[in-house]
Amino acid sequence: MTRQAPAPTAxxxxxxxxxxxxxxxxxxxxxGEWMGHAPVLEEEVALANIALDLLGQARIxxxxxxxxxxxxxxxEERAFRNVQLVEQPNGDFAHTIARQLYFSTYxxxxxxxxxxxxxxxxxxxxxxxxxxxxxxxxAEQWALRxxxxxxxxxxxxxxACTALWRxxxxxxxxxxxxxxxxxxxxxxxxxxxxxxxxxxxxxxxxGPRTGAWTAGAxxxxxxxxxxxxxxxxxxxxxxxxxxxxx
Amino acid sequence: xxxxxxxxxxxxxGNAGQEGGIADETYQRVFDATVAADERIEPRDWMPDAYxxxxxxQIAQHAHSEIIGMQPEANWxxxxxxxxxxxxxxxxxxxxxxxxLYLYSAAETLGxxxxxxxxxxxxxxxxYSSIFNYPTLTWADVGAIGWLVDGAAITNxxxxxxCSYGPYARAMVRVCKEESFHQRQGYExxxxxxxxxxxxxxxxxxxxxxxxxxSLMMFGPPDDESAHSAQSMAWKIxxxxxxxxxxxxxxxxVPQAESLGLTLPDPDLKWNEERGxxxxxxxxxxxxxxxxxxxxPCNEQRITQRKRAHDEGAWxxxxxxxxAAKHSPRTEVEQA
Numbered sequence: 067m068t069r070q071a072p073a074p075t076a077x078x079x080x081x082x083x084x085x086x087x088x089x090x091x092x093x094x095x096x097x098g099e100w101m102g103h104a105p106v107l108e109e110e111v112a113l114a115n116i117a118l119d120l121l122g123q124a125r126i127x128x129x130x131x132x133x134x135x136x137x138x139x140x141x142e143e144r145a146f147r148n149v150q151l152v153e154q155p156n157g158d159f160a161h162t163i164a165r166q167l168y169f170s171t172y173x174x175x176x177x178x179x180x181x182x183x184x185x186x187x188x189x190x191x192x193x194x195x196x197x198x199x200x201x202x203x204x205a206e207q208w209a210l211r212x213x214x215x216x217x218x219x220x221x222x223x224x225x226a227c228t229a230l231w232r233x234x235x236x237x238x239x240x241x242x243x244x245x246x247x248x249x250x251x252x253x254x255x256x257x258x259x260x261x262x263x264x265x266x267x268x269x270x271x272x273g274p275r276t277g278a279w280t281a282g283a284x285x286x287x288x289x290x291x292x293x294x295x296x297x298x299x300x301x302x303x304x305x306x307x308x309x310x311x312x
Numbered sequence: 313x314x315x316x317x318x319x320x321x322x323x324x325x326g327n328a329g330q331e332g333g334i335a336d337e338t339y340q341r342v343f344d345a346t347v348a349a350d351e352r353i354e355p356r357d358w359m360p361d362a363y364x365x366x367x368x369x370q371i372a373q374h375a376h377s378e379i380i381g382m383q384p385e386a387n388w389x390x391x392x393x394x395x396x397x398x399x400x401x402x403x404x405x406x407x408x409x410x411x412x413l414y415l416y417s418a419a420e421t422l423g424x425x426x427x428x429x430x431x432x433x434x435x436x437x438x439x440y441s442s443i444f445n446y447p448t449l450t451w452a453d454v455g456a457i458g459w460l461v462d463g464a465a466i467t468n469x470x471x472x473x474x475c476s477y478g479p480y481a482r483a484m485v486r487v488c489k490e491e492s493f494h495q496r497q498g499y500e501x502x503x504x505x506x507x508x509x510x511x512x513x514x515x516x517x518x519x520x521x522x523x524x525x526x527s528l529m530m531f532g533p534p535d536d537e538s539a540h541s542a543q544s545m546a547w548k549i550x551x552x553x554x555x556x557x558x559x560x561x562x563x564x565x566v567p568q569a570e571s572l573g574l575t576l577p578d579p580d581l582k583w584n585e586e587r588g589x590x591x592x593x594x595x596x597x598x599x600x601x602x603x604x605x606x607x608x609p610c611n612e613q614r615i616t617q618r619k620r621a622h623d624e625g626a627w628x629x630x631x632x633x634x635x636a637a638k639h640s641p642r643t644e645v646e647q648a
Contacts, residue, residue, distance in 0.1 A: 091395075098398070101386040101405050102617065105625020107379065107413055114406035121399050128395075135394050159628045214638065215631025222627070303451055304393045310509050312394040312451075312501075 082243030087127030088148035094120035139304035151233035164226035166205035213266025235275030352478035355421040375415035376440035445608030452519035458498010471551035531558040
């Protein structure tokens with residue numbers, strides 16, 4: 067943030083890099099909270115693997131905008147640009163899987179398009195799209211198992227999909243610095259997520275896809291209540307030792 | 313397990329097992345000769361019941377240690393002070409889950425089941441390494457665990473790469489490679505702290521002060537009090553005595569502590585020219601026994617968290633099983 071580039075195009079790139087980097091950073095952090103708590107050992111490995119991929123993406127994206135650690139550890143809540151979806155608390159496993167399904171499907175469509183373009187994000191996207199395809203597959207496989215497993219799991223998955231639905235609209239708002247309009251990804255996203263939920267015996271939730279608040283949402287630095295607490299935990303050690311290297 | 317053992321024996325040796333004592337003696341001779349020749353015992357080979365039981369216990373407790381050992385380090389994932397350190401720590405904890413998986417697989421080759429072993433862990437009928445009952449109070453503890461705890465684990469485990477039971481030995485080769493990497497990362501973390509600000513240096517020293525003695529206890533009781541040692545060495549499951557490995561570890565750590573610029577909390581620690589080893593002070597075996605009995609600082613917390621993860625995950629495992637039953641009719645028929 068302190069290294070604001072002068073050229074408008076670079077500034078736009080910074081805006082997009084921060085937004086996408088914050089998405090990956092925050093979701094990675096949430097997944098890291100699962101470690102030691104997963105329902106089965108294989109999921110300890112899988113969730114950590116996804117968290118690591120996302121953290122790797124975050125580091126590249128934040129470095130495009132400045133110093134990765136300054137940006138991660140020294141910005142306050144109102145300066146973060148991630149969508150509200152990724153900061154939602156883990157909840158139960160169904161909640162985590164619904165969040166993964168919504169977000170990884172979006173990220174896959176986005177990176178697939180960016181990888182084909184000529185923007186500064188093309189290189190990162192070409193590498194990350196392979197990781198994200200795996201994340202999407204993982205979320206899909208679990209959505210099917212939870213939706214079409216037992217009655218208990220079905221109900222939990224249905225509730226999770228509904229609870230997170232209001233955060234999905236934000237992903238398709240315009241984002242400065244991208245050479246594409248995220249709104250263009252929306253039909254494919256609806257078809258993909260709808261198809262998976264359909265095969266899981268679930269349907270796309272009804273109801274609004276954004277909160278009714280004109281002040282905006284995560285991309286404008288307006289977050290949900292749990293986010294500040296998440297940052298407090300994430301940043302406290304780094305902030306306690308100003309200027310130290312680790 | 314007894315059933316599985318009998319089944320495997322029958323598969324390998326036809327009906328010879330029915331001939332009773334004489335046949336068992338023959339098998340015992342083949343087994344002894346295999347061990348004496350430093351060859352590997354494999355899952356389908358005949359083996360003494362006590363050898364099988366000892367290995368199941370040891371491998372299971374090793375696996376349990378990997379998964380309980382995720383907790384003290386995962387405690388710092390959300391607070392790691394740089395993104396690079398956070399990535400390293402996440403990768404390490406992920407590796408530990410993977411090691412747990414290898415080791416449960418190795419135990420399963422002996423006829424145990426992962427589910428049953430986990431149940432034994434959750435109900436306190438099987439143990440895990442006493443070291444993981446200590447708390448991680450500062451970021452430097454993550455480095456101290458890497459350097460000292462993983463260092464002690466490697467000292468213990470490298471000889472296990474030549475253990476007489478093939479699947480365990482092979483698991484150890486993979487585990488040791490990754491552990492060595494973690495150990496170097498832990499050392500490097502402490503080095504960065506030691507050379508950092510005065511506060512960081514103090515944090516590193518404090519962590520080493522707290523982890524040094526518990527790390528020495530990882531090698532188990534002294535040789536004259538070690539219940540299983542003699543038999544395990546005869547079977548070549550174990551290659552060196554507890555005290556011998558502990559001595560080797562101290563000899564390795566002292567110069568490393570010096571190059572870290574940190575001290576070890578033992579006023580009796582000094583080089584013994586005559587023995588060619590470092591002398592060190594007495595270990596508090598009362599503390600060791602209390603921790604093993606469940607009275608360490610985190611015993612209750614560790615098992616409670618493990619059980620909670622398992623219990624709260626039951627509906628997920630049930631959903632996966634129900635889905636598999638619905639969508640893989642052939643598997644269902646085979647299992648029936």
